Amino acid sequence: MVWSTQAFGERYGPWAVVTGASAGIGREFARQLADLGLNLLLVARREPELAALARDLQQGHGILARVLATDLSQAEGLAKLLRTIDTLEVGLLVNNAGAPSFHGHFASRTWSAVADTLYFNTQVQLRLIHHLLPSLLERGRGGIIQVSSITGHTPVPYMAEYAACKAYQLALGESLHVELRDRGVDVLVLSPGATRSERVDFGMHPRPVARAAINGLGKLPSVVPGRLNRWSAFRFRHLDSRRRALWRMGRFQSRRLEPAGE
Secondary structure, three states: OOOOHHHHHHHHOOEEEEEOOOOHHHHHHHHHHHHOOOEEEEEEOOHHHHHHHHHHHHHHHOOOEEEEEOOOOOHHHHHHHHHHHOOOOEEEEEEOOOOOOOOOOHHHOOHHHHHHHHHHHHHHHHHHHHHHHHHHHHHOOEEEEEEOOHHHHOOOOOOHHHHHHHHHHHHHHHHHHHHHHHHOEEEEEEOOOOEOOOOOOOOEOHHHHHHHHHHHOOOOOEEOOOHHHHHHHHHHHHHOOHHHHHHHHHHHHHOOOOOOOO
């Protein structure tokens, strides 16, 4: 589906919340939503990057852009965002912020690191959806884009808790897509593979990744951008046995680890 500016604004406007908006996929979502005429609440930890993006979008697209520099991994940071959402007429949530992936042995992780990943990648997204949903249902329109990962489509040894979190996000979003579609609220899960950002210098450019989600919103329960990524996700979910997929991913990930004892 290719949206017109008017139709998209009527369905998902006037305000969109984009978390993790300072870089990568989140930043690209902000640009494309501004192209479609939505006002933006840009959320991330780094205020200078958010402020610069807000100025660019306001000047280039004639929209309103507000900045909220807060750390969503902290309870007060999340509470601050919830209070701000209540002051705006939000029609779209892009649930993009999350803890980065960890490659290594699960046993080497401290409990606090594991718990932080679990909180940031599951409870924060869930809380935002649960908080915003009553107002969307009351209006009878709106949308939620849940950013997961291709790792949510299969178990991934040496990325165990991260893949589990992404599987949770995928299952949650696809379930809500069906549960809410007849009540006017569109939910879509975006499962990107490797995507270029400040931390990653390979993979897809974020532009087609964000575009795939926006075009699929209101039509599909989930999208996997990129032909190779789509084939990998389809193979893992439908063609390979779960045991075969598990061992394949384990061999691939183990080659990325440091040798034992180094």
